[in-house]
Amino acid sequence: MDFKKYLRILVKNDGSDLYLTFNAPPSAKFNGELKALSRERMTSEQLHEIAEFLMNKEQLDQFEHKPEMNLALDEPDIGRFRINIFKQRTNLAMVIRNIKVEIPNADDLGLPQVLKEQIMKKRGLILFVGGTGSGKSTSLAALIDHRNSNSAGHIVTIEDPIEYVHPHKKSLVSQREVGVDTDTYEDALENTLRQAPDVILIGEIRTEETMEHALAFAETGHLCLSTLHANNANQALDRIINFFPEERHSQLLMDIGLNIQAFISQRLIPTVDGKRVAAIEILIGTQTIRDLIMKGDVSAIKEIMEKSEELGMQTFDSHIYKLHKQGIISLEEALKNADSPSNLQVKLNLEDSTYSNMTSDEDTTEEEQAAIDLAFGDLALEEMDDGKPKIDEENKILKTPQELMEEKIARRLQEDARNAEELKKMEEILQKNM
Template identity: 55%
Template sequence: RLDPAQTRELTLSLMTPEQRDEFLHTKECNFAFTAKNVGRFRVSAFVQRDCVGMVLRRIETRIPTFEELGLPHTLHDLAMTNRGIVFLVGATGTGKSTSLAAMVGYRNHNSTGHIISIEDPIEFLHNHAGCIVTQREVGIDTESYEVALRNTLRQAPDVILIGEIRTREAMEHAITFAETGHLVLTTLHANNANQALDRILHFFPEEQHDQVLMDLSLNLRGIVAQQLVRRPDGNGRRAIMEILLNTPLVSDMILKGEVHKLKELMKRSTEHGMITFDQALYDAFRRGEITQEDALHHADSSNEVRLMIKLGDSSPNALSRSAGRLGFSD
C-alpha cells in the first residue's frame, strides 16, 4: 500500500515535464503511457482531499477488427466514405475510442491516402499500411485541438480523426473539412443520435442554427451511438449501436430542424442500415448475446423492448398494432 507521498511521486514520474506542469497548475491531467513488457495505459490523474490520485485503464494496443468487436457492417461503409462527417457518440467508457480505432484500422488496410489523427491522449498506435497514418497528441505534439486543426489542411489529409469535439471552433473545423472533400471521424458526448444533433447545435448561437442544420444536412454521413452491455456469461461486454445514416429523407428532416422525427424514421429504415438502440438491444437478446434484464435496463423504452420480446418481432408495424391492442405506453 502506498502512502500519499509515494502516490504523488509515482504519479508525477509517469508524466512528461509538460504534463507535470499542467497537473501542478490545474490539478488534473489525462495522458497515456507505455510500460515496457506490460502494456499501454490511459491515465487520469487528479487531487482528492489534498492527496494525489490516479485511475489507470489498460489500452489494447493491437488494433481490433470489426469482426472481433462484433460491429455492424454499416461501419465498414462509413469508414470507407470519401467525404463528410461521422460522429461516434456515447458516455465515457462506452468504447467509442475502440470502435474508432477499428474504423481507422479498416480504412488503413483497405485504401491508400493520408490519415491525420489528433488525440488527447493517443491510445491505439497505428502502423502505416495502405495509408500513411500521422498521429498527433494534444499537449505533446501540438498545443491544443484548435491549434492542430488550424494547420491540418496544409498537411494534405484524406481522413481527419478528431479524438473529441469539445468546442465550437473544433466543430467549425470539422464541418469545413467535410465541405472541402475530406472524411472526418470524431467523437462527441451524447447518449443517442437525436441528442448528438442537439449537442452540435448548442455549440452555436441560436441565430446560426439554420446555417448549421443546412451544413449538417449536406455533410453528415452518419451518427453511431454506442453502449456496452455485459454478456450473459460475464465474459466481457457487447457493443450495442444505434445508427443514423444521412439518407435524402434524413437530410431533409435535419434541414427543417425536425430532429424529433428522426427516431421514428430510423425504426422504419433498417433496410438502409439504420437501427435504434431498442431494436439493437432486441436483436442482441434474440442472438443470446445479452440477457433480457440487461436489454430492458439499457433500453430507451423498456416497454417497447418488452413488447418486441413478447412478439418476437421488432418491426414498427407489428409493434404499433400490438401496442394499440395492449395499451402500452412509456
C-alpha cells in the first residue's frame, strides 16, 4: 500500500495528524477537524506492511515484546513526521504527526512581545503548558529561533523525537534525539552540563527526575525550557508538585519560586473564518508570584495575573475575551474554552448592559459620551498621514475615559438606589392600605 499519498495530502493541506487504524478509512485532522481521506477501510495486512516499512529489524523485535513505538520519519520531497505505533484490540494502529519543516516566526504566530523578552533571559525556568495539539511546541520553536537569531551562545535540545530542525545562526544548536543520538533522556540530561550550554531545551517533563534536572539547570545559571501537559499555570504547578513525595513539597516550592521566569499556557481555538488561533495565558515570575509559590499559595496566583497585565501577564479568560471582542472567535467558542465560562458571560453581559444604559441616557454630556465611545471602541477615528489613528478633534475629553465612566456609573447606581427606595416605600404604603 502506498501510504505516502496520504502523507502528501496531510502536508499539502497543512493537516496536523494522520490516523491509520484497522477497519477504518485513513483519516486526518485539518484545523482540528477529523476528515476521512478514503472510502476504503484499512486491513490488517496493509497496517503490517506500513509498520514494516517504518521500523527497522531491531524496532520490530522490540515492538513484539513491548507494543509501543515512537519514531521519526524524514521523507524527501514530502516532509518530516513523528510517528506513534501501537496496538488496539489486538490490531495495529498508528498516528503520524506532521512536523512543520519551516520554523514559524514569533510575530507571525501573534506571540506577545513579553515572550520574546523572556526567551532572551540568561537563566531560569520557562515552561510551555498545554494539551496535545495545543501548538505549544510550535510556539516554543519560534521563540528558540528568535533567540538563535538574536543572541550568540550554545543551545542544546533533548527531544523525543526532534520536531523542528534549527539551523546554526548566531547560536550553535545541538539537537539530540532520544533513541538516535542518546539512549535515554536520563543519559542525555546527566551529560548536558559537560556540553557547556547556555540554553537547554528538555522536550517534555514527565517525571520527578526530569523536573529535578530542569531545576538544577536553572539553579546553575542556565535558561531551561520545557513543556508540560496541563491546562493552565495553576494546574501545571499542581502537577509538578505531585511528581514528588509530600515531604519534599516545601523545598520544591522554594526551588520553583526562586527559578521561575515564566509559565506560558496555550490552547488553540477555532476562529470564525475556519482557522485556529492561539489563546495564551502568561504567568511571569515577578517577586509577588515567587513569594506566593514559595508559600504554596497557588490559588492566589490567578488574581495577581488578572491585576498585572501591565507587566505582560494575562489569564486565558482575559485573552479569550479580547479575541471575542475583536471578532476573531465566536461567543460559543469563547465560552467553550474559557476557564470560567460563567464569569466570562457575566463580564460580556455587564459590558453590553452598561454600554446600553449609558448611551441611552439623555443627560449624558458630550465629554462623557466621548469617553463612553472611546472605552467601547466607537469613538470616531480618522487616519493621519503616517497611518496611525487619532481621536476626532471635535471630541474634547477633559478627564480620562476611566474617570468619566466611573462618575457616570456612580451616578447611575445612586439613581437606581433611590428608585429602589421609593419603590419600597410605595409597597409599604400599599400593604398598609390593604
